Amino acid sequence: MKLGKFTTKSQQETFDLGIRFAAELKPGNVVALFGDLGAGKTEFIKGICSYFKVDELVNSPTFTIMNQYAGVLENNEIPILHIDLYRIKKSNELIEIGFDEIIFSSDSIKLVEWADKAFGILPPDSYSVNIKFKKNNENERVITID
Numbered sequence: 181m182k183l184g185k186f187t188t189k190s191q192q193e194t195f196d197l198g199i200r201f202a203a204e205l206k207p208g209n210v211v212a213l214f215g216d217l218g219a220g221k222t223e224f225i226k227g228i229c230s231y232f233k234v235d236e237l238v239n240s241p242t243f244t245i246m247n248q249y250a251g252v253l254e255n256n257e258i259p260i261l262h263i264d265l266y267r268i269k270k271s272n273e274l275i276e277i278g279f280d281e282i283i284f285s286s287d288s289i290k291l292v293e294w295a296d297k298a299f300g301i302l303p304p305d306s307y308s309v310n311i312k313f314k315k316n317n318e319n320e321r322v323i324t325i326d
Contacts, residue, residue: 186323194220198227208286212295212302215311220321221293240264259288265297
């Protein structure tokens with residue numbers, strides 16, 4: 181899949197784009213997701229998790245900050261870490277939860293919602309997924325993947 185700008189017209193299309201994007205991912209990758217509340221970050225992550233055959237309920241860990249799912253890549257189990265920074269207010273909160281150690285680990289794929297609250301701690305080679313509501317149509321999303 182080429183990176184770039186995409187328009188989705190439903191939750192299913194956002195989910196499907198997540199599936200297609202997931203084929204690019206391998207252990208060690210970080211995916212930083214940006215977008216307003218309700219824009220579709222979690223739906224995109226559900227698509228990624230579907231690609232990796234996660235059979236657990238995938239939902240945003242707003243209060244727990246991180247969920248870990250068991251994914252499968254080439255018949256090997258791979259941890260998928262779903263991190264939600266929505267409730268983080270200061271950089272020292274990230275240090276307290278060991279975010280810097282988690283984010284630079286090479287054995288898992290990290291999916292970070294509200295990545296703008298990571299205070300510059302994300303690796304420079306992270307994928308960036310920006311999801312915005314399309315102007316004049318609340319059902320459509322413009323998704324930019326870099």
